[in-house]
Structures are given as C-alpha cells and as structure tokens.
Amino acid sequence: xxxxxxxxxxxxxxxxxxxxxxxxxxxxxxxxxxxxxxxxxxxxxxxxxxxxxxxxxxxxxxxxxxxxxxxxxxxxxxxxxxxxxxxxxxxxxxxxxxxxxxxxxxxxxxxxxxxxxxxxxxxxxxxxxxxxxxxxxxxxxxxxxxxxxxxxxxxxxxxxxxxxxxxxxxxxxxxxxxxxxxxxxxxxxxxxxxxxxxxxxxxxxxxxxxxxxxxxxxxxxxxxxxxxxxxxxxxxxxxxxxxxxxxxxxxxxxxxxxxxxxxxxxxxxxxxxxxxxxxxxxxxxxxxxxxxxxxxxxxxxxxxxxxxxxxxxxxxxxxxxxxxxxxxxxxxxxxxxxxxxxxxxxxxxxxxxxxxxxxxxxxxxxxxxxx
Amino acid sequence: xxxxxxxxxxxxxxxxxxxxxxxxxxxxxxxxxxxxxxxxxxxxxxxxxxxxxxxxxxxxxxxxxxxxxxxxxxxxxxxxxxxxxxxxxxxxxxxxxxxxxxxxxxxxxxxxxxxxxxxxxxxxxxxxxxxxxxxxxxxxxxxxxxxxxxxxxxxxxxxxxxxxxxxxxxxxxxxxxxxxxxxxxxxxxxxxxxxxxxxxxxxxxxxxxxxxxxxxxxxxxxxxxxxxxxxxxxxxxxxxxxxxxxxxxxxxxxxxxxxxxxxxxxxxxxxxxxxxxxxxxxxxxxxxxxxxxxxxxxx
Numbered sequence: 001x002x003x004x005x006x007x008x009x010x011x012x013x014x015x016x017x018x019x020x021x022x023x024x025x026x027x028x029x030x031x032x033x034x035x036x037x038x039x040x041x042x043x044x045x046x047x048x049x050x051x052x053x054x055x056x057x058x059x060x061x062x063x064x065x066x067x068x069x070x071x072x073x074x075x076x077x078x079x080x081x082x083x084x085x086x087x088x089x090x091x092x093x094x095x096x097x098x099x100x101x102x103x104x105x106x107x108x109x110x111x112x113x114x115x116x117x118x119x120x121x122x123x124x125x126x127x128x129x130x131x132x133x134x135x136x137x138x139x140x141x142x143x144x145x146x147x148x149x150x151x152x153x154x155x156x157x158x159x160x161x162x163x164x165x166x167x168x169x170x171x172x173x174x175x176x177x178x179x180x181x182x183x184x185x186x187x188x189x190x191x192x193x194x195x196x197x198x199x200x201x202x203x204x205x206x207x208x209x210x211x212x213x214x215x216x217x218x219x220x221x222x223x224x225x226x227x228x229x230x231x232x233x234x235x236x237x238x239x240x241x242x243x244x245x246x247x248x249x250x251x252x253x254x255x256x257x258x259x260x261x262x263x264x265x266x267x268x269x270x271x272x273x274x275x276x277x278x279x280x281x282x283x284x285x286x287x288x289x290x291x292x293x294x295x296x297x298x299x300x301x302x303x304x305x306x307x308x309x310x311x312x313x314x315x316x317x318x319x320x321x322x323x324x325x326x327x328x329x330x331x332x333x334x335x336x337x338x339x340x341x342x343x344x345x346x347x348x349x350x351x352x353x354x355x356x357x358x359x360x361x362x363x364x365x366x367x368x369x370x371x
Numbered sequence: 372x373x374x375x376x377x378x379x380x381x382x383x384x385x386x387x388x389x390x391x392x393x394x395x396x397x398x399x400x401x402x403x404x405x406x407x408x409x410x411x412x413x414x415x416x417x418x419x420x421x422x423x424x425x426x427x428x429x430x431x432x433x434x435x436x437x438x439x440x441x442x443x444x445x446x447x448x449x450x451x452x453x454x455x456x457x458x459x460x461x462x463x464x465x466x467x468x469x470x471x472x473x474x475x476x477x478x479x480x481x482x483x484x485x486x487x488x489x490x491x492x493x494x495x496x497x498x499x500x501x502x503x504x505x506x507x508x509x510x511x512x513x514x515x516x517x518x519x520x521x522x523x524x525x526x527x528x529x530x531x532x533x534x535x536x537x538x539x540x541x542x543x544x545x546x547x548x549x550x551x552x553x554x555x556x557x558x559x560x561x562x563x564x565x566x567x568x569x570x571x572x573x574x575x576x577x578x579x580x581x582x583x584x585x586x587x588x589x590x591x592x593x594x595x596x597x598x599x600x601x602x603x604x605x606x607x608x609x610x611x612x613x614x615x616x617x618x619x620x621x622x623x624x625x626x627x628x629x630x631x632x633x634x635x636x637x638x639x640x641x642x643x644x645x646x647x648x649x650x651x652x653x654x655x656x657x658x659x660x661x662x663x664x665x666x667x668x669x670x
C-alpha cells in the first residue's frame with residue numbers, strides 16, 4: 001500500500017510538472033487561482049468564512065485553508081499575511097481550533113493590541129469572503145502525542161488561544177478532559193476570551209480545575225498582588241512540581257515563570273509560547289552598531305553612515321549588486337532584525353523580513369541582514 | 372556654468388543651465404515623493420486585476436486558437452471553411468499577442484523594475500518573477516535596470532542607445548560598410564526582437580574578439596539556453612502537439628502572436644524613445660552632476 005502510494009505520488013508530481021510546462025513561466029496553479037484561490041499550489045491562501053466577536057476587543061476568525069494545507073497540531077501557530085493599504089504585513093497567530101475539525105476549517109483569535117495596526121485591522125475591518133495568505137503550521141508548543149501527561153496550563157489574555165486548541169482537541173478525541181490544572185489571567189471577567197466555553201468545561205469536566213484570576217477587578221493596588229507569585233501557585237496548584245507546564249502570555253508573566261521554575265531546577269517541565277510582538281525601538285540618532293550577516297555568519301561594525309553594501313564588502317563579502325545608487329534593485333536583501341535608514345530619504349525601516357536596498361541603506365543600531 | 376559652456380564641453384545641446392537643472396531635480400524629487408506616498412490599495416488592486424486580465428487573455432486566446440481548428444474545411448460541416456477559420460484564429464492570435472504584450476511591458480517590465488516590491492507579495496517580487504520572454508529575467512534586469520537605467524542614453528554604456536550594437540541610429544556612431552544593411556537589420560530586429568534582447572545581453576561579440584573567455588560565459592549561456600528551451604517547448608511544441616494533425620496551425624498561430632508582440636515592443640522603443648530630438652551623451656564627457664541630471668531629464 002505504502003509503495004503504491006509513493007509511486008502514485010511521484011507519478012502525480014511528474015504529471016503536474018509536465019502540465020506546468022504548458023503554463024511556463026507560470027504554473028497551472030496560477031490559472032487555477034483564477035477560478036478559486038483555494039486551489040492554488042504556488043501559495044497557500046485561506047478564505048475568511050466567519051468572524052465572531054469574543055470580547056470587546058478580540059475576534060475569532062474562521063478560515064478555510066486552501067488545498068495545500070496539511071493540518072496542524074494543537075498549540076501550533078501560523079503566519080498570516082494581512083494586506084493593509086496594499087502592503088502585506090505578516091504576523092503569527094496561534095490556531096485556537098481543534099486539528100480534527102471535520103469541516104477542515106481553522107480559527108485564529110486576535111486581540112486588538114494598543115497601537116497595533118494589523119491586529120486592529122483584523123478585529124475591526126476584515127471582511128467575510130476575503131482571502132488571506134497563510135503559512136504552514138509551525139511551533140513546538142504542543143502536547144506529546146503518545147505519552148499521557150498531567151498538564152498545568154498557565155495562560156493570560158489572548159495567550160489562551162493555543163491552549164484552547166489543546167482543550168478542544170482533548171474533547172474531540174476523547175470526549176472528556178484528563179487531569180488538568182489551568183490558571184488563567186485576565187483583566188476582568190468580561191475580558192476572558194472563550195469565557196463561556198471554559199465555564200462549561202470546568203462545570204462538566206470533573207478532572208479539569210480552572211482557576212481564573214481577574215487582575216484589574218479590584219483596582220490597581222491589588223492588581224500587582226494578583227500577578228503570578230509563588231504563594232499563589234502553591235495555593236492553586238499544590239502539585240505543580242509534578243506537572244508539565246504549558247504557558248502562553250505576555251513576556252512579564254513568562255519571564256517570572258521561567259525564573260521560578262529555574263529556581264527549583266525544573267526548567268525542563270516548562271513549555272513557553274511567547275507572543276512574537278514586534279516592539280522594535282527605533283533609535284532617533286544616527287548610531288554606530290554591530291551588523292550580523294546571517295548567511296555567512298560574519299559580524300562587523302557599522303558607523304550608521306556608510307551604506308551596507310560597502311560595509312559588507314569591507315567585511316569580505318561580495319554581495320550581488322548593480323548600480324550602487326538605488327536604481328536597479330540588484331542588491332536587495334532581507335532585513336532579519338534591527339532598523340535601517342534609507343540614505344536618500346532618511347526613512348527608517350524596522351520590519352523584519354522586509355527587502356532593503358543595501359547600497360542606499362545604513363544601519364541604525366545593531367542589525368542582522370540575510371547575506 | 373552657462374548653456375554655451377555646457378554645450379562646448381559635452382558637445383551637445385542642453386536646454387537648461389546648472390541652477391535650472393538643480394531646481395528641476397528638486398521638483399522631480401517632489402513628484403517622486405508624492406507618488407511614493409500615494410501608493411496604496413488602489414495600486415494593489417490595479418496590478419492584481421491586470422495580472423488576472425492578462426492570464427484570462429492568454430488562456431482564452433489559446434482556447435480560441437484551438438476552437439478555430441474545428442472550422443477547418445477538412446471537417447466538412449456547414450461552417451467548415453477558411454472563410455470562418457481565419458477570422459476566428461486571428462481573434463485568438465490577437466488575444467494571445469495582447470496577453471504577451473501586457474505580460475512583457477506592463478507586468479514583467481514593471482515588476483522587474485521592483486516597482487511592486489513594496490507590496491511585499493512574494494508572488495509579485497522583482498527577485499523571483501520570471502517573464503514570458505526568451506531572455507531570463509535576471510539577465511534582462513542587468514541589461515535594463517543596471518546598464519540602461521544607470522547610464523541612460525550614454526554611448527559606451529547603454530546598449531539601447533547604440534542600436535543594440537546592430538543598428539546605426541545616430542551620427543556619432545562610426546559609419547562602417549556593415550551599416551549599409553541597416554534597413555534589413557532593422558526589419559529583422561523588429562520581427563525577432565525578443566531574440567535580439569536575449570542575445571545582446573550575452574555580449575557574444577566579446578567572446579568572438581577574444582576579450583572574454585567562453586568558459587566564463589558558461590553559466591550565463593546555460594541560463595539563457597534553458598529559458599529558450601522552455602519558451603520554445605511551450606509555444607512551438609507542446610501546444611501544437613496537443614492539436615495533433617493540426618500541429619502547424621497552432622505553431623504558426625503562436626509564432627504569429629510572438630512576432631506581433633515583438634513588433635509592438637520594437638515600435639514602442641524605436642518610435643517612442645529614439646526620436647529626432649532625442650539626446651544622447653558620450654561616457655567620457657560626463658563629469659558633473661548636472662550633466663547626469665540632464666541625461667536623465669531626457670528619458
């Protein structure tokens with residue numbers, strides 16, 4: 001069976017390569033896209049089927065992924081491309097739905113963060129019926145497949161999303177939940193994403209112990225005391241040392257968890273999922289810094305004035321380039337991290353993954369470039 | 372520097388003085404910034420719609436070409452006559468030619484100029500776009516973006532201005548007996564323009580005269596060769612084979628579409644850019660910035 005399968009697959013691949021020759025320099029997939037964007041193979045897209053407001057500032061988006069989707073594991077995230085003003089912004093969001101959904105749909109839950117253009121767009125302006133480019137599922141924040149575990153979930157705010165996928169997956173696969181302790185932090189009771197569903201689970205599932213902590217309910221003074229601390233943990237999950245932990249939430253929470261578990265020498269029990277929120281600070285002055293060329297694994301100093309093509313050449317690299325004056329785009333390469341300044345306009349770019357013209361860009365502080 | 376001085380130094384007429392050129396440069400820069408700031412949804416919709424239109428045109432052009440084969444007299448039905456066949460196949464050819472023209476000039480050319488890179492759509496990026504043309508995109512980007520646009524209209528740098536090394540267009544080009552064939556070369560270049568572009572970029576002349584070793588050319592030759600093979604396979608073998616006994620009709624239709632596209636592009640370049648009032652420069656005489664700006668003003 002397995003052999004016929006591979007033979008079938010490889011002959012199908014050969015056949016589709018042959019058909020693609022008719023469409024060269026495009027592929028058949030580019031023409032299928034005209035009929036239905038979900039049939040494409042050259043890029044993965046998803047159709048927005050439904051939007052559902054979870055709380056006043058968060059929304060669950062139900063997506064139907066295209067043909068290339070290969071399924072996710074509970075807890076994984078996807079990259080989502082969000083076009084705003086014609087420009088694509090890529091963000092990662094944890095999938096909140098169970099992998100075994102029969103309709104083949106997935107959902108992500110997005111919270112509009114303060115000043116977040118992309119999350120605001122998704123929560124407020126996204127239209128049902130539109131198509132979003134998505135990436136393959138990624139991430140190691142998953143429950144082990146074979147070994148049964150006694151998880152302790154610690155989540156805060158929209159950090160509930162990957163854990164929700166895990167809870168839903170348990171319910172789908174086994175009809176009930178194993179021995180789980182869950183600590184969830186939210187500002188107020190009405191801010192709890194999936195509040196009703198969690199309520200129902202904690203009522204109907206006797207092994208599922210849900211502890212909700214509303215940090216802002218009693219005013220600012222009390223709120224600090226309600227954040228994660230050792231006493232609180234001992235009280236809510238006295239057996240925490242024997243449990244394997246999956247935690248997702250803001251950096252401050254995850255940092256204190258990391259510290260606490262490290263102190264007890266139990267770091268390997270801890271699985272963390274950090275929000276990849278980009279808070280790149282853009283230095284205002286022209287500053288010198290270090291530049292890292294990620295492909296060639298070289299490091300060099302930059303003065304923040306010299307163009308990066310020159311800096312790369314001085315470091316012994318030979319990047320492909322053409323005009324050296326910002327016309328031909330022959331030297332375009334990807335900014336991995338940090339900020340660069342366009343020497344012509346002074347415009348600052350700090351979006352990682354963006355293509356930059358290195359012949360007319362200088363670094364602002366420390367940067368990493370794919371070269 | 373006044374106008375006459377400039378004229379003497381560079382040996383041609385510049386209509387503006389230095390200060391005027393500075394001023395002009397600033398205004399051009401302002402227009403550029405205005406355009407850059409106005410980019411948005413409207414532009415994204417435009418290019419996506421254009422790409423869609425082009426793909427539909429290509430698809431239906433080929434469908435019409437194949438459908439027309441059903442009107443050939445061999446079939447013997449009521450409409451089976453060249454009287455119907457030729458108009459229908461012509462419609463198909465024109466659709467396919469339009470698709471190729473749009474693909475090369477409005478989509479490929481602009482994408483390869485990195486004009487759409489700002490959208491960050493990986494499917495519309497200058498670095499990965501391959502166009503429907505026998506010259507591989509990356510090599511065309513070198514001859515066009517680097518040589519032609521960095522050295523617009525400069526003799527000795529920009530091959531476009533020197534008639535692609537084939538035609539004598541301006542009095543500054545030295546007259547040789549070879550130039551007697553100019554009208555014939557021009558006609559052939561117009562018909563086979565895409566091949567001219569692909570071959571010119573290889574600069575085979577340098578190999579013939581021994582200035583460049585053939586072994587150094589190998590990667591480029593392989594690249595161009597592969598591109599040519601795939602283009603020929605598609606238009607002159609695969610689609611015609613699909614038509615079985617009518618192989619030649621389809622091959623001829625595709626070939627005609629390619630030639631129509633070549634003629635169109637040739638006309639745009641030679642009639643639209645190389646005019647009587649056209650300004651050109653000599654590389655050894657370009658020294659100052661205003662001169663360079665003057666050089667770009669003309670384009």
